[in-house]
Amino acid sequence: MVRRHVAVIGAGIVGAACAVELLRDGHQVTILEPGNPGGEQAASYGNGAWLSPSSVVPPSMPGLWRKVPGFLADPLGPLAIRWSYLPRLAPWLARFVRAGSRVARVEATARALRPLVSDAPERHRALAAEAGVPELIERRGLLYIFPTRADFEREALAWRLRRDNGVQWLELDADELRQQEPELDRRYTFGVLVQAGGNCTDPGAYVAALVQHAVGQGAALVRAGATGFRVQAGRLQAVQTAVGEIACDGAVISAGARSRALARAVGDRVPLETERGYHAVIAAPGISPRHPMMPSDGKMAVTMTHGGLRVAGQVELAGLDAAPDWRRAEILRDFALRTFPGLPRDLPANRVKVWMGHRPSTPDALPVIGPARGCADVIHAFGHGHVGLAAGPVTGRLVADLLGGLQPVIDPAPYAASRFR
Ligand SMILES: Cc1cc2nc3c(=O)[nH]c(=O)nc-3n(C[C@H](O)[C@H](O)[C@H](O)COP(=O)(O)OP(=O)(O)OC[C@H]3O[C@@H](n4cnc5c(N)ncnc54)[C@H](O)[C@@H]3O)c2cc1C
DSSP: OOOOEEEEEOOSHHHHHHHHHHHHTTOEEEEEOSSOTTOTTSHHHHSOOEEOTTOOSOSOOTTGGGGHHHHHHOTTSSEEEOGGGHHHHHHHHHHHHHHTSSHHHHHHHHHHHHHHHTTHHHHHHHHHHHTTOGGGEEOSOEEEEESSHHHHHTTHHHHHHHHHTTOOOEEEOHHHHHHHOTTSOTTOOEEEEETTOEEESOHHHHHHHHHHHHHHTTOEEEOSOEEEEEEETTEEEEEEETTEEEEOSEEEEOOGGGOHHHHHHTTOOOOOEEEEEEEEEESSOSOOOSSOEEETTTOEEEEEETTEEEEEEEEEESTTTSOOOTHHHHHHHHHHHHHOTTSOSSOOGGGEEEEEEEEEEOTTSOOEEEEOSSOTTEEEEEOBGGGHHHHHHHHHHHHHHHHHTOOOSSOOGGGOGGGGO
């Protein structure tokens, strides 16, 4: 097995998991992160906290193209496109729509997503225990809620993709749903419980704990961003940063939505966009739902976290630099109020914390994991879109296998950057 000095670029969940797995194999590790590991700049901080084996359904599904005019017309819809960003977005958007245009394509995507998420709760449990924070991972199942059974049936293709990929669930009628979730609004009369699902109670603290664990195992943490690579005769010599070069013979690009320029610097043009998302966290909500939930009429994750009731979701295609549109977080808060009548009606602003973050998204909903075209010592590990929290641990294992020359834990072929050439 090859042992290297590996620079891990970015300390969200993906970089943190890569660092832990690389250390496990005896590599020397330097983590480069300009922000706080797991801090608010990272998508890994503010996500819905779902560790979902059922996340095999890509966001682009057959018939989506018909909805694009609506996405442009309604700036506050669950998926919105900013007009001003459309010229830059158009090539990615065309690929995104095409990725979901045929059933056979979304079936292939679901098959490729499956190994990334199928055992996510178990992998997170093991990692969290190793890092000394087992209490941050829960396994209570994940509950999808619908106004009626007919609403569930309208999502037949999505649920078939899940079933075909080994996801099992329990269907709950109105009474059973009421017993499971007595605080839920009565407009929901049908539920689907994926018992194998899990959740994290504080994703930011979890990532920070993994990085602290990595440092405890000998990793160096350098508070700087990577700017490029020095490669000679196809071999990596160093990663360049604002504070000078880090000499190394391996690197991982795990800078989330900001990975595109780094990938380009080692020969791969990846159409990486950001699907911006939001959350609202209601502190001391005075209710205690038993499961994380996803209302079909809101398409948002509602999860109890250490900070309070977190409502996370929305997709806004507006690029990395545009200012947040906080009305979107208010939509999430208001939806929570409609979903749980027991929430206090007169929430003062200081009880609701809002956040916006950047999902790192490829048009085909699959991450980019594997060696860079211009230098095989550099491994891509970004583009996990909607499933990055769940898929972080197996990505970390796969990256360590690839850099160490080991038999890969899962087949990396579907995630190669070469699919975009
Ligand atoms: C609203 C919302 C809800 C979501 N819900 C879920 C969910 O329930 N379950 C799930 O599995 N996924 C969910 N996701 C997706 C998930 O959060 C992301 O896929 C995942 O966090 C991506 O992790 P990452 O480590 O690749 O990137 P990030 O967490 O964004 O981390 C990247 C890190 O790289 C650093 N960085 C950037 N540039 C550089 C550089 N040049 N050099 C060094 N470091 C750099 C950044 O500072 C950052 O800390 C959600 C996302 C959002 C926005």
